[in-house]
Amino acid sequence: MSEENKKKKLLEVKNLNVRYKSGQATVYAVNGISLELEKGQTLGLVGETGAGKTTIAKSILRILPDYAVETLEGEIYYEGKDILKLSDKELQSLRGHEISMIFQDPMTALNPVKTVSSQIAEGDRKHHGCSRAEANQKAVEMLEMVGIPGERADEYPHQFSGGMKQRVVIAMAMACSPKLLIADEPTTALDVTIQAQVLDLIKNVKEEIGTAMLLITHDLGVVAEVCDKVCVIYAGRIVESGSKEDIFDKPSHPYTQGLFAALPDLDKDVDRLTPIEGLLPDPTVLEDGCAFRSRCPHACHACREFDNELRELAPGHYTRCWRGLQDRED
Amino acid sequence: MIRYVVKRLVILIPTLLVVAIIMFTLMDFVPGDPAVIALGSGNHTQEEIELKRESMGLNKPYITRLGEYIGNLVFHFDFGTSIVDGTQIKTAISDRFPNTLKIAIGSILVTIIVGLPLGIRTAVRANTWEDKIALFVTLLLDCMPSFWVGLLLVLLFALKLGWFPSSGVGGLKYFVLPVIANSLGGGLAGFTRQTRASMLEVIRSDLVTMARSKGLSEREVIYGHALPNALIPIITIVGMRFGQMLGGATIIEVIFSIPGLGPYLVNGIGSQDYTVVTGGIIFIAFAFAIIMLLTDLVYAFVDPRIKAQYVARNRKGGRKDE
Numbered sequence: 001m002s003e004e005n006k007k008k009k010l011l012e013v014k015n016l017n018v019r020y021k022s023g024q025a026t027v028y029a030v031n032g033i034s035l036e037l038e039k040g041q042t043l044g045l046v047g048e049t050g051a052g053k054t055t056i057a058k059s060i061l062r063i064l065p066d067y068a069v070e071t072l073e074g075e076i077y078y079e080g081k082d083i084l085k086l087s088d089k090e091l092q093s094l095r096g097h098e099i100s101m102i103f104q105d106p107m108t109a110l111n112p113v114k115t116v117s118s119q120i121a122e123g124d125r126k127h128h129g130c131s132r133a134e135a136n137q138k139a140v141e142m143l144e145m146v147g148i149p150g151e152r153a154d155e156y157p158h159q160f161s162g163g164m165k166q167r168v169v170i171a172m173a174m175a176c177s178p179k180l181l182i183a184d185e186p187t188t189a190l191d192v193t194i195q196a197q198v199l200d201l202i203k204n205v206k207e208e209i210g211t212a213m214l215l216i217t218h219d220l221g222v223v224a225e226v227c228d229k230v231c232v233i234y235a236g237r238i239v240e241s242g243s244k245e246d247i248f249d250k251p252s253h254p255y256t257q258g259l260f261a262a263l264p265d266l267d268k269d270v271d272r273l274t275p276i277e278g279l280l281p282d283p284t285v286l287e288d289g290c291a292f293r294s295r296c297p298h299a300c301h302a303c304r305e306f307d308n309e310l311r312e313l314a315p316g317h318y319t320r321c322w323r324g325l326q327d328r329e330d
Numbered sequence: 331m332i333r334y335v336v337k338r339l340v341i342l343i344p345t346l347l348v349v350a351i352i353m354f355t356l357m358d359f360v361p362g363d364p365a366v367i368a369l370g371s372g373n374h375t376q377e378e379i380e381l382k383r384e385s386m387g388l389n390k391p392y393i394t395r396l397g398e399y400i401g402n403l404v405f406h407f408d409f410g411t412s413i414v415d416g417t418q419i420k421t422a423i424s425d426r427f428p429n430t431l432k433i434a435i436g437s438i439l440v441t442i443i444v445g446l447p448l449g450i451r452t453a454v455r456a457n458t459w460e461d462k463i464a465l466f467v468t469l470l471l472d473c474m475p476s477f478w479v480g481l482l483l484v485l486l487f488a489l490k491l492g493w494f495p496s497s498g499v500g501g502l503k504y505f506v507l508p509v510i511a512n513s514l515g516g517g518l519a520g521f522t523r524q525t526r527a528s529m530l531e532v533i534r535s536d537l538v539t540m541a542r543s544k545g546l547s548e549r550e551v552i553y554g555h556a557l558p559n560a561l562i563p564i565i566t567i568v569g570m571r572f573g574q575m576l577g578g579a580t581i582i583e584v585i586f587s588i589p590g591l592g593p594y595l596v597n598g599i600g601s602q603d604y605t606v607v608t609g610g611i612i613f614i615a616f617a618f619a620i621i622m623l624l625t626d627l628v629y630a631f632v633d634p635r636i637k638a639q640y641v642a643r644n645r646k647g648g649r650k651d652e
Contacts, residue, residue, distance in 0.1 A: 063542050065534060067457065088548070096545035103543075108536040113558045113633055123544045156634040172544070 009077070010212050011037040011060070011180055016074035018055050018064070018236075025284040026070055029055045031236040033074075037229075039179070042206070042213040044223040044244075046259070047233035050280050053216045054104070056233075057182045060214070061095055062086075078180070097127040100173040101182040102202070105189045106165035110157040116168045117143070117153035123175045142171040145208075146201055163194035167201065174205050181206065181213045187222065199225060220263060224248065232256050235281055235291040237308070242317035252319040254296045290321065298323060331630070334640045338623050349615040350403060350608075354396055357604045364388060367602050368413040386413070399608075409609030414601050419609040422594060427613070429499060429590035433579040436509035438572045441518045446564070449525025454552060456530055468519035476515020476578050480585045483507045497587035508579075508586045516578035517571045524567050528560040535559075561632050569625030573618045 018030035030052045037043050045053045058064045060076055062083060076083040078099065086094070100123075103109035111119055120142055121135035130138065140150040146167040148160075157165055166186065173181060186202060187195040203226055206213055215227060223230055223244065231241040232255065240253040251257045258276035278295035281287070290296070293303040302322060310318040365382040366374065383389050387398070402408040409419035452461045487507060488496035494507050532538060533556050541555040542548075580592030587593070591610055598606030630637040 058539075061543050063539050065539075067534075092545045092547055094545065095543055101540075101543045103536060103540055105536060109540040111537045111541070111555050111559065112635060114555075122546065126545055126550075156638075158635045158638070169540075172540075 009036055010039045010041075010079065011035075011214070012075075012077040013056070013060070014075040014077070016056065016059060016076065018052070018059055018072050019070040020068045021070040022068075022284070027283045028286045029236055029283065030059070031286065033233075033236070033238055035231055035238065035241070037180070037212050037214060040210055040212050041229065042215060042227045044227035044230045045214065045216045045233055046218065046220065046223055046230060048218055048280065050283070051233045052236040053233055054184055055236075057101065057184050057214065057216055060182060061099060061101055062091055063095075063101075093127065096123045096178070097176045098178055099180040099182065100176065100178040102166075102169055102173045102184060102186045104185040106162065106169045107189065109169055110165055112157050115154050115156055116160070120168070120172045120175050123172065127176050139171075139175065142175050143168070145174075145205065146171045163190055163198065166190055166194075166198055170198070170202060170205065174209065174211075177209045178211055181211045182216070183213060184216045185218070186215075187217075187219070195222075202226070220259060232259070235283070237291065237320060238310070238318075239292065239320045240318065241310075242314075246314065246317040250313075250317070252313055252317070253292075253321045254298055254323075255292050258295075258297075292321075331637075331640055335623075335627065338626065342619050342623065345619060346612070346616055347400065347404075350400055350612050351396065353608045353611050354399055355392075357608050358392060358395075360602070360604065362602050364413050364602075364604050367604075370414075403612070409612070410605045412598075412603050412606050414603045414606075419606055422606075423591065423610065423613050426590050426594055427617075429588055430576065430579045430583065430592065431617075432505060433508050433512055433582060433588070433590065434572065434575040436505055437512040437516060437575040437579070438568065440509055440513040441516075441521050441571060441575070442568060444513075445518050445521040446525055449522045449564075450529055450552065450557065452522070453526045453529030453533055454548075456526075456533075461526075464522070468522050471514055471519035472523075474515060476511055477581050477585055479515040480508070480511035480582055483511050484585070499588055504586075504588075508582045508588060511585075512575055512578045512582045515582075516575050521567060521571055525560070525564055528563045528567075529556060532556045532560045558632065562629060562636075565625055565628050565632065569622055572621050572625075576614060576617060576621075 013033060013035045016030055016033045020027040020029050033052075033056055035043065045056065047053050055064065059072060060078075060083065062072075064072065072084065074084070078094065081090075083091070083094070110116070117136055117139040120139035121130075121132070124130045124135040124138050125132065128135075136153070140153045143153055144150050148164060148167055148171070152159075157168070160168065166189070170186070173183075181202075183202060187198050190198060199222060202213075205211075213226075215222070217223060227244050229242070230244055230247040231238045232247065232253065233239070234255050240247065240251070240256045247256060248260075251260055255276070261274045262276060264270075264273055276295055281291050281294060288308075289304040290299075290306040290308070293299040293306075296303065306322055308320065310320050311322070312318055363379070363383075365379050365386055365388055368386060369378065369382055387395060390398075399410070402410065407420065409423070411418055412422070448464060452464045455461050484496045484507065487493045495504050496507070498504060533552070537559065538551060538556050541551045546554065579590060580595055582588070583590040583592030584596050591614065595607065595610045597603070598610060630640055
């Protein structure tokens with residue numbers, strides 16, 4: 001890759017491996033994930049609970065819990081710097097300032113004993129050296145931007161509803177106009193009626209600031225609405241990646257196909273949905289072969305010997321299934 | 331807020347009444363005749379004893395005696411007189427309690443000053459060698475009763491090194507050993523462990539991860555975000571420990587011959603001085619209740635959610651400040 005090309009990429013994750021220790025066992029949470037994100041782009045990470053999406057997100061900010069992590073290997077380049085090699089100080093100036101994160105659960109992410117404005121202002125004071133008054137003024141503006149009246153700035157999190165709290169979290173993440181926003185299931189903890197509002201809000205704010213976004217979700221509807229590129233994650237691996245059109249129009253991996261098949265179709269009157277049978281494989285065992293084969297409708301003995309390499313179906317569209325190319329050729 | 335305090339003080343009255351009734355009744359069941367004790371040692375004729383019983387009002391029915399005792403307590407704050415030497419219990423308590431309080435306050439301060447930073451440190455360094463050494467030492471200390479620690483301290487620092495006096499009261503240095511003994515034996519180790527547990531829970535929560543993700547330094551994360559949240563359970567523990575230290579002080583006072591409530595109560599128990607024991611314990615219960623009330627009030631300063639509850643009871647609609 002040329003120097004220039006490297007510069008254009010905002011974020012580049014190469015062969016990321018994360019293992020947790022759980023008692024005596026090792027949990028293989030993330031296995032050789034590689035992904036890229038350009039400025040202003042939105043990349044969706046899709047997958048079921050336990051697939052390793054949040055672990056990927058937290059690795060980028062290096063906020064994984066120390067006591068649980070066994071290994072964190074690979075390279076995570078942010079504007080050419082390897083985040084995994086940064087010192088604590090460098091990391092702190094990156095966090096919240098250049099890269100910030102919206103947490104999954106606004107109920108537990110906010111500090112209950114501090115006013116929301118002080119929590120929003122904190123980042124500004126830290127990174128931009130604003131005075132308390134300036135930062136508070138900015139916090140009020142941020143709150144207004146996410147649709148919370150400024151006079152509520154001095155209230156505490158318990159005085160807000162769930163949707164409002166998530167708005168506060170968004171305001172907090174956006175306070176320093178980050179270049180990269182990691183949104184970890186920003187709408188999962190919210191009521192369906194609020195989800196759309198919050199999603200619109202994130203989209204608008206993102207466009208206003210020109211932030212790139214890594215959106216983690218298990219909701220394909222959300223992906224369709226906001227993402228440019230999609231990575232489908234299964235058992236800590238990317239099983240299919242490509243542009244939104246690639247994934248939605250030509251899903252190739254059986255897991256991706258299963259995800260789409262599981263969506264309820266408004267046009268058809270069916271009694272039962274079609275789930276993907278079975279469960280995620282045991283994360284404490286790293287088996288050879290395709291991790292999805294126990295649940296795959298097309299599985300055969302060849303899947304056991306599968307080399308777990310990505311195959312390029314079309315420019316930019318990859319799948320981790322040996323059948324992928326054959327299907328296309330048939 | 332003020333209304334809440336007043337309300338809590340009002341609730342205190344029935345609590346203390348119940349304590350008084352239980353204590354009075356219990357002491358009534360204790361074997362031995364107060365009249366005989368009041369007469370002192372030596373042989374007494376049945377007639378003398380009968381006369382004494384009459385003069386002490388012991389022949390009146392239980393309910394009448396209880397009523398009189400409670401009446402005196404509530405309206406005159408009067409605990410009666412010692413049946414052994416006839417002195418006013420009220421005066422004795424007010425003379426002696428300051429010493430007990432000094433030791434208890436000293437002990438709780440030492441506990442907080444040493445235990446809180448140590449608890450935070452071990453939580454931040456959970457499962458490292460520092461934490462493991464601290465665990466070992468605190469477990470060891472937790473197993474040592476305060477009177478034993480007291481004796482060891484006297485042996486080393488008073489008898490061997492001669493740095494501090496071994497008994498009596500006087501300047502500040504007379505309180506050093508008792509305070510350390512009471513703190514070590516009365517829960518410094520436990521307090522450290524509880525602080526660690528409380529901090530650890532917060533450190534592993536989302537709000538701390540969130541604070542880190544904002545780019546705050548580890549110091550700002552621990553002291554600015556984690557500690558204020560961990561303080562709520564810690565304050566409860568401080569309140570309870572303070573009560574314990576008050577009780578522990580009475581034992582320590584006996585060892586160090588400090589004229590506090592301790593020797594007074596212990597002597598009272600030894601000489602079966604019913605009124606002294608009853609009065610002393612009611613007074614300690616009163617002090618404990620006040621401490622717990624203060625603890626509850628401190629919450630409000632730490633946690634806006636609890637403050638909101640206190641305030642919400644006062645206001646009727648509208649989002650106004652207190």
